[in-house]
Amino acid sequence: MFDRYSIFSLARNALSSHQNWPRAWRNPAPRRRYAAIIVGGGGHGLATAYYLAREYGIRDVAVLERGLIGLGNSGRNTTIVRSNYLWDASAQLYEHSLKIWERLSREINYNVMFSQRGVLNLAHDAHGLRELRRRVEANRLNGIDSEILSTAQVQRQVPALNCAPDARYPILGASFQRRGGVARHDALVWGLARAVDALGIDIIQHCEVTAIRQAGGRIIGVDTSRGPIDARTVGVAVAGHSSVLAHMAGFRLPLQSHPLQAFVSEPIKPVLDTVVMSNTVHVYVSQSDKGELVVGAGMDGYKSYSQRGSFPIVEATVNALVELFPSFRRLKMLRQWAGIVDVAPDASPIISRTPVGGLYFNCGWGTGGFKATPGSGHVFAHLLATGEPHPLGEPFTLDRFVTGALVDEHGAAAVAH
């Protein structure tokens, strides 16, 4: 029920063109010098800044964002959160993040709408089922909740799914992580921004880093569209633009940038209360609180910095969706968009020192970094604050591309690469 005050307040704010809305975070001008700079105002950059201040007391920090915070992949993803990765190193890193998700709304006093509705990964052939079983067993050894569901259990969980034995892609079973789910991506960004700002860190939007200044093999600052800024520690978290920033610093990263698309349908009544993913059929879907189906697909195969994506992916994805959910056939799709994802050869992230002293990169999260946002920020903040990798981040340094100790997570990536 609304009381009189809230009705007036609602009307005043609705009619004021946002004039009366208090700012959720400040809009400071950049200073000439900071102890540390974070480049990239997506979730990873903001989470890093948050933990730098909260855990290490480092508050003389600026987050530099070339556009508006959250308008990169952090605001373009399909919000799936899970930790069911195959290898110990990744399972532990993503589980670290999932545990933070479970307390994050309380921690930052902002509802990030984390909904643990479970994530299903479907198997359509014997090989796929074997792979899922292997991953489920590996997850359990790492203390991660993960189970195999039979076809009948899958059907009970998702009545709208076509589990008929004569389906084009028959469902032989699925893995299920009940603690997985979805969150509200813009709430994550806004909540982190508010928390970061309250800790005294400057979030500077419309401030593009255009050059990385170095002296004697170490970083001394960056040039930006709003002037030069000095700092002896710089952390870069720019996702699809990581190679561009590395080029500015004079080295190359083992990354490729590809468009990754998603769509939402017109809103419908509640029909799907879990996340369904199929790597074989190349589609995944969940239903948002507004009722829209949020649908995603495999990556576009070509390298590009255009946030658009190509039509063949739209066509293949919608076909796949209808194969799995025949009753969605008559739905209209409302919006389509793409983000630029930075993919490493082993489909695992890079959280690392670089050849330039004081310059650190957090990248390579590719198609799967939303779920990792708080954990990644926590681990990256440790690296920036101490100069040493966090124990959970150690397997993810650039060294692995020299030693060969790759962490191949293509099978768990959920999105076909």
Ligand code: FAD
């Ligand atoms: P971003 O949010 O992209 O932030 C980087 C920021 O850096 C941007 O705001 C950009 O403007 C800024 N920047 C770039 N260059 C500069 C510069 N020179 N100067 C200053 N700022 C700069 N992951 C999941 O776990 N689950 C999912 O369901 C999922 N679905 C996805 C669906 C789609 C369609 C896409 C595109 C991605 C999906 N992902 C998913 C991946 C996930 O979105 C990303 O891994 C994650 O959001 C990356 O966050 P970030 O903060 O590193 O990057």
Ligand code: PYC
């Ligand atoms: O990593 O779980 C994931 C994911 C789902 C959709 C895109 N990425």
